[in-house]
Amino acid sequence: MTHSDEHTGRVADATSGSWVYSALPAGLRPYAQLARWDRPIGWQLLLWPCWWSVMLAANAPGQPVERWRIIYYLALFAIGAIAMRGAGCTYNDLVDHEIDARVARTRSRPLPSGRVSRMQAKIFMALQSLVGLGVLLQFNGFAIVLGICSLAIVAIYPFAKRFTDWPQLFLGLAFSWGALMGWAAMFGGLSAAPLLLYAGAILWTIGYDTIYAHQDKEDDALVGVRSTARFFAERTKPWLAGIYTASVALMALSAYAAGAGWPAYVGLILAALLLARQIVVLHIGDPDQCLALFKANHIVGWIIFLGLVAGAVENWL
Template identity: 65%
Template sequence: MVQVQTRGKMGKVMDAPSGHWVYNVLPRRLWPYAQLARWDRPIGWQLLLWPCLWSAALVASAGAKVGDNVWSVLPSVWHLLLFTIGAIAMRGAGCTYNDLADQDIDDQVARTRSRPLPSGQVTRNQAKIFLVLQCLVGLVVVLQFNWFTVALSFASLIIVAAYPFMKRITDWPQLVLGLAFSWGALVAWSAETGSLALAPVLLYIGSILWTIGYDTIYAHQDKEDDALVGVRSTARLFGSKTRIALMALYGGALLCFAGAFAVAEVPMPALAGLLAAGVHLNRQIMVLDIDNPEQCLRLFRSNNIVGWLIFAGLVFGALWVVFKPLV
C-alpha cells in the first residue's frame, strides 16, 4: 500500500510519498529518488515547460496569414517532445540539487523534513549520482538543437546553481526562480530561429513576473517555519499586501505577453486565450487566503490552467487564420 501524504501541525501538507501512480509503478527502493525528482508532482515540470511551449507556439504563429500551410503555423511536434523530456529531467535535477543545498533547512521545516535526505532515505553521494544522471538526460535533449541554443541553455545553469542559496540572502528568491524557470521562453524561440528577438524577451519577462506571483502563493505555505529558520521569501516580504503585489505581478505579466504577441504579429484571436488566462489569474487573487496552506497549494497548482489557456490561444489563433477562408 502506498503511503499517503500526512499532515503536520495546523493542517500543513507534509512532503511525503503520496498516492500518485509513480509509487505504484516503481519498486519501493526507488521511491526516495522519485521524491528527490518530484516525479509525483508534475506541476513543477509543467510550470517549467509552459514558457517553452508558449515560445514555440509564438514563433510558429508569428506573422501567420490566410493561405499559409497549416503545419507551418503549428509548433514542431519534435521540439515539443524534446522540451517536455528536458523539462521533466531538469526540473528533477533542480529539485535534487535544491535538496542537497537545503538539507539543513529542510530538516527544520515541518513540510520538508520527511524528504529523502533529511530523513536519511538516501545518502548525499547517492543523490549526487542521481543528479548527474538527470543532467545527462537534459544534455542529450539540448544537443538536439542548434549551437546557439546549446550555448543559451548552458548559460541558464549559472542562475540554476545560484537559486537554492538566494533564500538565505535576499527577500526575492522567487525572482531568481523566475529567471531560471522562464528561460525556456528564450530557448524555444532560438531553437527554431537560431537567434533571439524582442518577442521572446517580452515573453521571458512576462514569464518571470508570472513565476514570482505563483511561487509567492506557494511560499505562503511555509512562511511560519521560514521565519523560524531565517528563510526569506516574497511571501514574507509582501505579507498582508500579497494581493496588491499579485495584481502588479500578474498584470505586468499579461501586459508583457500581449506585447510579445503584438511584436510577433500573431493572429488577433490568440488574445482570447490571454484574456481567459487573465480572468483565471484575477480569480486567484480574489479568493486567496494566505493563511490557508491547502488553498495556497491548490491555487499554485491551478497555474497549469493558465499555461493551457495561453498555449491554446496561440495555436487556435493561428489555425483560425489559416482556415478562415473555409468558414
C-alpha cells in the first residue's frame, strides 16, 4: 500500500472516495472491508437477479400481485443482498487467507494484513448471516427452504478455483440464486420463467467475472489458482460472445414464459448492445479496463430491471 493507504487502512483495489473511509472510525474500517462495503458493485450484482425475478413475477398475467408486496420485497432483497454478500466475502476471505497473502491485489485485505483476527472475522460473518436470516424469514415457507438450499453452493464456491477451470460457474450458481428467490417469494413455487432467468443470470455472471478475473491471471498462475480467464486466455472474446448471447437469449425466453410486456424485450436488446460493446473494446491485458468493464455490468442490471418494470406497468394498464 502507499503511505496514504497505510494511513486510512484502505485495501489496494478499493475506491478511495468510499464513505467507508470518510464516515467510519478507523477501528470499524477493517470490518467494512471484509464485507466489501467500500466496493458496492458486488452486492449490486448479487441484487439484480433478485430484483429481476420480482419484476418478472409482476409481469405475469393472470397472477395478481399486490403493488405494496413488490416494493416490500425489493427492499427486503436489497437488505439481504448487502448482508449476504458481506457474509459471503468474509467467508471467502477466511478460506483464502493464505492465497490472498500471496496476491498483490489482495494482500492488503484485513485478514492477510493482520488488522482482523480469524475469530473476529468469524463473529462478524455470523452477525451478517443473522441479518440475512432475518430477511429470509419474511418470505413464505417454500422461499425459506429454497434460500437455505443456496448455502451449499456458497460453501463450495471459494474452493472451486482449486479444482476446476470454471470457478466462475460456481459463482454464477450462487450469485444468480436470487433469480429463483424473487419468483418463489411472490408465488410460493417455481416455474419455467424463473428457471430460465436463473440460467441466463448464471451465464451473465460467468461473463462479467471472467473479465474481472483477467486482473489477477498472472498472480493466479503463480499460486496455482484456476479461472475461466486463464482457461479462455486469448480466446476470451469469442467465449464471451457465446456466453453473453446465450445469456440474453435465455432471459428473453424467460420473459416470454412469464408473459412479460414488450418493454422487457427492449430492455434486453439495450442490455445486449452494452454487453456487445464490452466484448468489442475489451483488452484483457489492461487490468484497469477489465475492472471498469466489470463494474459497467451494474448498468446492464439497471436496464434489464427497468425494462421489466415498464413491462409490468404496461400489463397493468
